[in-house]
Amino acid sequence: MSTITTTSVNSAASNAQSQLQQAAQSIISGSTGNSAMDVASLVSALVNAKTAGQTAALKAKQTSDTTVLSAYGALSSALNALQAAIKSLSDGTTLSTFGATASGKGIDPKAGPGAVAGSYAVDVTQIAASQSLSSAAFDGTARLGTGKLTIAIGGKSMDVTLDSSNNTLSGIANAINKAGNNPGVTATIVTGTGGAHLVLRSSTTGAANTINVSASDVQNDAGLSSLGVTSTPGANGAASTIVSSDTNKAWRQSEAAQDALFTIGGIAASSATNAVTSAISGVTLNLSSAAVGTTQTLTIAPDTTAQNTAITNFANLYNTVVTTINSLSSYDKSSKTAGALLGDSTLMTIRNALASVVGGGVGSGTSTVGLASIGIALKGDPADGTLVIDSKKLSTALTGSPAQVATLFNSTNGIGAKLNKSIADFVKTGGIIDTRSTALNADLKSITTQQTTLANYSAQLTKQYQNQFTALNTLMATMNNNSQYLTALFGGSKSAGALATNK
Known part of the structure; x- marks a missing residue:
């Protein structure tokens, strides 16, 4: 039994004992004629004495299960956000992303799937128009x-x-x-x-x-x-x-x-629309009148800005997961407050699996490429587990060592791919989080059933005691009245009765 449960049950037992003492005093007072019994308080005390411990235990277990279930929900949310962030890193699409730029105005190029690096001279004669x-x-x-x-x-x-x-x-x-x-x-x-x-x-x-x-x-x-x-x-x-x-x-x-008429590298081309998609594989040229009569240089190169953003976002969301795990498994000595999943084996399994992927790196020939090689390292405190990003080193790696970055995030055994697989196993239906959550929900359902049964029992017991002690109270009141009459007639230890004084 947890500390919370034990404390709640002990408190309930102490409260029930106090109410029983008050109830006993009520019976004594009623039997001696000093006052009528407080039937309502007496019944409440007796029913509480029988049910308080179980009620407190069920409530404490319900609170504990709900807290743990909520903690798993927070963990799942953080994992799902991380998985969404690494999708483009796990399937290789981010590192195959290209950007396109034009040297002048009137050509707004967009590079997409299928684009390759290159440079072209584009000469626009006219743009497409509708009659x-x-x-x-x-x-x-x-x-x-x-x-x-x-x-x-x-x-x-x-x-x-x-x-x-x-x-x-x-x-x-x-x-x-x-x-x-x-x-x-x-x-x-x-x-x-x-x-x-x-x-x-x-x-x-x-x-x-x-x-x-x-x-x-x-x-x-x-x-x-x-x-x-x-x-x-x-x-x-x-x-x-x-x-x-x-x-x-x-x-x-x-x-x-x-039509739009133009040349690309000296090759004449045309398009019925100003969104030219067929001229260069994987590239759309959005033309406007400002391009007419100009010769511009179109450059297609890896989009290191998008890659930097994706990798930085991955590191930040990984840190969110680690921070969430640390919070759920923490213990504050000063306040003696424990995280909802302190010592939880499921949480430890997830923590160790993620840390192993991030810290393990990716094999490349006879060597291993790690996140540190592109400017992402573990924080100084090993117990913390979060990542620190060296933005300058990351930018240098993306522009100067693209092959190394591509190895690190390859779609087969790259860090993104391995994290994606691990997270998918954790959050899937039938996975370890779902299994624990299902068990907790089943336990909560059982607790609700037990609470209903206990409430019905309390209501039945209350009715039974109400009838019994109401009758007892009536009987004691009658006996007190008879005792007072007889004392008045025959006298008592401190007075003579009416018969003794011939009244």
């Missing part, structure tokens, strides 16, 4: 006739039927925007000094995504047929051109459909 067309000016409220407009873009088309309910310029724009089979055209009305203009814009960039409009079945023509326009993609991704069906009511191309 925008503006019609001739019309009376914004005039009805233009009935019929059908066919709008096509990039090989897809839709038909818009126009009748008296929607054949104004704004009605046409609304019908285009609401069409369920819209191929990717948005319509707006722009009103200028000459009248209202229908503006069509492709939602997709690229030379192939040109807009074509044709009118058919036109009745009561008041301008509907003049909304026809034919767009022609430019050669090799160059700007598109247009021809209007009515030169007197001609469309204007405010922005041409075109």
Whole structure:
């Protein structure tokens, strides 16, 4: 039995003894006629005397189990956070991460999986754009006739039927925007000094995504047929051109459909979008107008900043785990306070396993590479177990000895891989933490059942004693009344009765 349990039970026993003494005095007083018995207190004292020890023991065990269960929860949280932090270190993705930079503006490169180190000269001629067309000016409220407009873009088309309910310029724009089979055209009305203009814009960039409009079945023509326009993609991704069906009511191309055109190391390339993903393996070039007309140097190199962050984060979260373990297994001599898992074998198993991985290093040929070689060492106090990071040495290792870092965190037997496996075994369903937690929860469930049984027993005992001592109290009150009557009639040791005095 733990110190907490023993103390609680002893305290409960002492309290019960005190209540019993008070109850005994109540019986004595009642039997001598000095006062009535305090039945409620008497019953409470007797029931408490029978149940106090068990009640205290169950409560103390419940508190102890809950504390230990909470401690395992804190440990699991710290382990899960560490496991998440080392994922990219355990599978090797962090150390194969590359960064990309451009020497000027307008090229925002991003390196991803598949990228390799290299340097390239990038010359951007034009960026990709989506086509925008503006019609001739019309009376914004005039009805233009009935019929059908066919709008096509990039090989897809839709038909818009126009009748008296929607054949104004704004009605046409609304019908285009609401069409369920819209191929990717948005319509707006722009009103200028000459009248209202229908503006069509492709939602997709690229030379192939040109807009074509044709009118058919036109009745009561008041301008509907003049909304026809034919767009022609430019050669090799160059700007598109247009021809209007009515030169007197001609469309204007405010922005041409075109591809992004550029060279990489002297090799010509194009892209329908400004997020260029196909030019360099594993690299996305995000182009903007600032890049046009410039020749820039694109550099792809290992992303040591991301690697530094990942390794530093691993060390910090490992320290969180160690600090948590130290707190749960500590003992304060001055306050005589022990951690919730002091002496716990499960906690010791986890502590030793993690320390063995971190301190053991990784074999490389005939030698062993350890964390100390990249600037991460154990704190001076061996009992502490936390890691100290030399940021300067870590940065030097990442830039000057990448192979050594790669060995230390390789995906087969690297520190990250071994820690990940150990933690996975600890926190998995059926692992040592889950097994202990399951046993504690089962014990808590059993305690709750015992507490319910004890409460029912206490209620039954209370009712039984209440009936018994209420009857006893009534009997003693009757006997006291009879004793007083007889004393008054016959007299007592200190007085003569009514019969003796002929009263």
